Amino acid sequence: DGGITQSPKYLFRKEGQNVTLSCEQNLNHDAMYWYRQDPGQGLRLIYYSQIVNDFQKGDIAEGYSVSREKKESFPLTVTSAQKNPTAFYLCATRSDSHNEQFFGPGTRLTVL
């Protein structure tokens, strides 16, 4: 998890604005993930990418978008179409050799 950077740690935005959350990794992992964590809801998958220039919707993709132009980077955009964007967002990578996911420190987004 030390090889995954999420910035910023806290983010505030006004309602109606798009906002992009950063996720960078130096673990050389192919697969990357975005989860949303809400109290009492666990982690829910937003999007994931198995390889550069490819990504798939998770369980709650509506109102979000992603890109995967580089292996190291998997930014998440929270659009104005997301009805309840205030949450804690976690980025993860997956080790093929160990079939386990590693998590970043998260970004807490508050929409005012």
Added chain:
Amino acid sequence: AQSVSQHNHHVILSEAASLELGCNYSYGGTVNLFWYVQYPGQHLQLLLKYFSGDPLVKGIKGFEAEFIKSKFSFNLRKPSVQWSDTAEYFCAVNVAGSYQLTFGKGTKLSVIP
């Protein structure tokens, strides 16, 4: 689609008490099973995992979990908890061959000194 149930939302224990957190999943095929822990203010980190072999798996910090296939369960145990075990614990399931993890809703553990 698979789902994961964690029976307890919040567990409060005194130090030295024994811990068992329940986890059940709903998928009939081959699965990989995980327990993750989130200490206050820290990253989510892996406690232990089960892929195959001995159904009793030992993880970090004295935790262990037992896979009971007939019950679709993967309960987490620790014989004697410490105040430092205060955290939120998540069970997760991965269908073999899939890239996705499905998480339970988590159990908050509070250990009273």
